[in-house]
Amino acid sequence: MTSSAHHQPILDKPFVLDLFAGPGGLDVAGQLLEIPSLGIEWEKSACLTRYAAGLDTLHADVSAVRRESFESLPPDINVLAGGPPCQTYSVAGHGAGRQALKQVKGYIERLMAGEPDHEIDKDLRTLPDPRTALVLEPLRYAIRATTSPNREGRPYDVIVLEQVPAVAPLWQHYAKVLEESGLPDGTKYKVVVGVLDTETYGVPQTRSRAVLIARREGLGDPSLPAATHRSYEAKEWNRKNGTAEPEQAVDRIHQPTLDEGVAEPRNDADLRPWRSMRDALKKPVGSHPGRLKPFLVRSNYGSSGIPGRRGVRTDQQPAATVTGRISRFVVFEHLDENVVYEGPRFSMNEAGMLQTFPPDYPWSGTAQSQQVGNAVPPLFGAHLLAAALGIPEPDPEVLTKPWQQATEEQRAKLRSIGCGAADACTDKCPRAEDQVPPPSSVRPRKSTKKGPAT
Template identity: 85%
Template structure:
């Protein structure tokens, strides 16, 4: 269910608590809407990026904060948001989470029945990959809020969650129990769930996400954000434009017969064309000098496991799903119709812009490509928050101005608050060795065809 009707804000002063906040995608979205937030993130480098960007942050384990320091969280937070780590659910991972869906549903039922955290935690230790249990944390936070003296036992008004499409069945179960059973204190929510395509919200990238938006009963019916841009159909593009490997029919690739994002139905007529990599990168912005066009990008990774979205794309198409492998994507530039050469690969600034981060976002620390790939696309996040809170949808240009990084004084203050010291991590921060969970012992079953070889 989507809505294009005029909206009225449902909260006077929204304040977002962002679980698994990463380098700041959802916080940047909130910033563009004038909404304050606090992010909890356990990866040190992602926190360094957040401090450099000027975002309020706790360098901490989401689970540990819930267990040991929930009362220290801002009591004014009334929007719970988050995208739990997806590795065990993603089609690119080993699939421990996908194979544990039924067990996770059972844990949801037990949490809603008011079973003790201690008993739940003990049983969760039997999961083959501990990251699988992190998808339960938003629900556990929602329950904990109703037991918090610091909040006067006040539940969150709005919940916004996003994850890889494989988690959609769990979001559906979240919706069922939030609507029918309610939290242990009997608070109930109205909920919508669906899988959305980010390019239909102006992100220059094909990326599918399972989304949940919930509003506490009495705050009106929630709706999903209405698309603003047309959907990208890879098969249609390839059929009409002859996309191919570098050096093969390059003139055909760059003389398309179909305009980007051409409406495929009457309902598409009022939508903008989807945004391409050229739209995002061709022109100078901040310190980004602009990328020469035309170009081709070759990746070995697609969008949500859809083979039709893998392989080679031109600059006139959206990027394939931006993951931690974005720095490995090979970029070919055309010298003329028949000759190509390998050009510079995407910088982190460019990779961030393909995720819809503003130019000059201050990526910091190590594993920056992984930070970019793990982030919520800020423009997509802005659409989610706008729909959840009854705000006007964000302007298409909202996130295209260069980001102003924090001053050194601001970074020092943010790190003092987030880590406990102005220039270093402290004992309250997660230990580096704990930041990489053990690899999943579960592997997807081999197909009969593969086994026969």
């Protein structure tokens, strides 16, 4: 169910706790909507990006904060949000989470029944990949809030979650228990779950996400955000434009740029056309010089597991799903009327812009491609928050202006709070090896090749 009804804010002063906050997609969304947020993120480089962006951050393990320092969180937080790590559920991963869906549903039931944490934690340690259990953390935070002396037992008013489509069955189970049995203290929520396509919210990229929006009973029925743009249909594009292989696409790369009117509306003629890569990258802004030449992009990665979205796309189409492999996407430009050649690949600035991060967002540390790919597209996140809170949809033009980076003094202050020191991590900061399992603990993919192993 989606809604474009009259906006009626349900909270006077929303304050978001962003679990698994990454480099700041949901926090940028909050700033776009003028909503304060606090992010918890365990990966050091993502935290460095957040500090450089001026975002309030705790460099910490989400599970450890819940167990050991929940009472130190601001008591006026009333919106719980997050996107748990997707590696074990994503079609690009090994699938340990998908294989454990039934088990995880059982843990949801046990949590809602009020079973002690130590009993559940003992059993969770038997999962092949411990990251699978992180999808339970939002529920565990919601339960923890109702027993917090610092909060006087006040539950969160709103919950907003997003993940890869494979997690939709778990969000549906979340919805069932939140509505029917409620939290152990009796708090119930009204919940809506759906799988949404980001290009239908103005993101120049095809990316499908399973989302959950919950409101505490008494705050009205939630709705999914109403689409603002048309859906990208790969088959329709291919039918009209033919193949997009670089060697066969010279004629198309020389075509005049279309006025974003290629995709026909499916149901609502009032929807705006989906946004293309060219629309997102063509104009010089900040340090971005602009992608003025027509181009093609070849990716060997699909979009949310949909084969029809794989392959080569022109600058007149949305990007394929931006992942940690974005730096490997090959970009072709034209040399003359009969030749295409490999041009410069996407910079991190451009990759971020395809995710709707503002130009000059301060990507920092290592694994920057992974940071970009793992992030919630800020424009999409803003639509989710706006729908959840009953406030007007965001103005996307704000995200096209260069980001105002934090000063060195501001970074030092943020890191002093988030890490415990102005210029370094401390003993309280998590280590990557403490959370990522060794490769042998993850079930490998089954080979599709025939014959003896080599």
